[in-house]
Amino acid sequence: MSISDRRFVGEFAWALLDREAQDRIGAIAMEIAAARYVADVAVCDMAAHRAAVEACEKLGDDILLELAALDELDTNRLLEPNGTWRLPAGAGPLCRECGGEAPHRSRPTCDACAGVGRSPLMLGEAR
């Protein structure tokens, strides 16, 4: 298993930033949301879709650079000593085997990985 039980909680990390850093990073996050919206909605407009997807990647990099410059994203804390990764809390319950959605909070794996249903990977191959 490569996914930690512990999560990265953005709300706590955000609270550690000073107001100027929150303003810069918040503005970039709003632009990512706008770009993501265009990427999702303008799927038939190849130029807009492509530009929006690329903007999401660039802006994500910009946030990482901002946080690195501030030394506010301790990436060492994202990898646990046991080799598992702390994923964002907002990702919801995740299967610790395949990384897909795990609808059962009482179990660390999805139905497929628990042997209850078909694997999401198998479902993707059927398309």
Ligand SMILES: [Zn+2]
């Ligand atoms: Zn799974």
